[in-house]
Amino acid sequence: MPVTYDLEGQKRVYATWAKFYDKVYLRLLARAQREAVTAACACGPDILEIGVGTGLTLAYFTPDRRVLGADLSLDMLKVANRKVASQGLKHVKGLMVMDACRLGFGDERFDAVTAQFVITLVPNPEQALDEMDRVLKPGGEIIISSRLVDDSALTAPLWTALAPIAKAIGWSTDFKVRRLTDWxxxxxxxDTVHVGKGYFKVVRLRKRPAKA
Structure with a gap:
């Protein structure tokens, strides 16, 4: 069956969330976000963050990195841009409206690509991963942080049942870790080099270096 893209619907949801997203999620997501940023910074200087949203993660990057952020929601990015200006985040080199499934960057551009709390919501996660792969240098990492379900979890059927309700508010409950590792x-x-534990997980996928 063809994939149905409701990007305009997602934009409307995010426009609403932009007004109070930080108040709800700043502390809730901080542990996983910091872990993902630390891993990205260890990969090299040029980093792309997909789904940068209101810029909750931007202050976590070290000043010697060069960070670009992309998000579907202009309303979210307006909040992020205010953070960059008010906090003097000079390592942030640009924030742009962009679809995760159609990245406007050249091949092998970045040392790391992070996608924080967005992979479960894009219309076609595998296409988004393909795009991350395209723009990532060999030896770099795709680093995903999100609400991910362990494949063997006893509560997996419950999260699947709740998925339609969660989707209505721009959230996801039933995205399996296996979907990333299988890709x-x-x-x-x-190579899958790390799968985190807990309610919010960080998954790190390392691209093998180019053969000499």
Whole structure:
């Protein structure tokens, strides 16, 4: 069946969230976000954050990195831009409206690509991962943080049942870790180097270095 893209619907949801997103999620998401940023900074200087939203993570990057942020929601990015200006985040080199499934960057541009709390909501996660792969340098990492369900969790059926309700408010409850690790295995180019624990998880997929 063809994939149905409701990007305008997502934009409307995010426009509403932009007004109070930080108050709800600043502390709730901080642990996983900091872990993902630390891993990204260890990969090299040029980093892309997909789904940068209101810029909750931007202050976590070290000043010697060069960070670009992309998000579907202009309303979210307006909040992020105010943070960059007010906090003097000079390592943030640009924030732009962009669809995660159609990134406007050249091939092998970044040392790390992070996608924080967005992979479960894009219309086609595998296409988004393909795009991350395209813009990532060999030896770099795709770093995902999100609400991810362990494949063997006893509560997995409950989260699946709640999925339609969660989707209505721009959230996801039933996205399986296996969907990421299976994609990595299918490419033949990635190793799964880390799968975190807890309610919010960080998954790191490392692109194998180019052969000499």
């Amino acid at each position: 990595a295995a299918r490419t033949g180019r990635y």
